[in-house]
Amino acid sequence: MNQVMIAIILEAIHEQYQQEVEFVVQQLKIPLEEWEAFKTGDRSLSGENMQKIYNLFTDYEWMLVQKVLRQTLLFPEKRPTAVSEYHRLKTVIAKAWLEMGGQAEMITQSEDQRTQNQIDLRISLSYGEWGYDDLLVFRLPAVIRKQIKGSKVGLLEWVSENLEETYMQGFKGSE
8 A cells, every 4th residue: 555545544543533543443453463564565454444444534535535646656756745735635625615605514523532622624515416415524623613603703714714724733743
């Protein structure tokens, strides 16, 4: 497996789980040695476990991962910044969708211990065909809910002004 793809997958795991081990043990249900061998390219995972990895992403996000991966193959100099580029592009696309009439929704995951201090900001673009809407999900600190509710700035305006900076802060230094 390509190391850029592994890096993006690991970022998605860290965004959604407290620890990588939690994902491997609870979701993939494989030994850590097998996971480490997969990350180094020495072993493949079953189709079922690869589907669990794909499920870390929305359909649109997975397509974006493929585009970033292709860019790093064409332009090797982009490899060191591929993860941050993936995250930056998500924010650029989300803003464009909102300008085209996309929807923004905040979801609090308070019942889950590992995500109670986070919200999911979901930006979607509907095509009027069931099951074909595009979706981008941003896991952000829950304090953002208070910022939006406590001010005159609405969700759409907050996204337009603050999404890229807030979202990218979580990934600085992780590459």
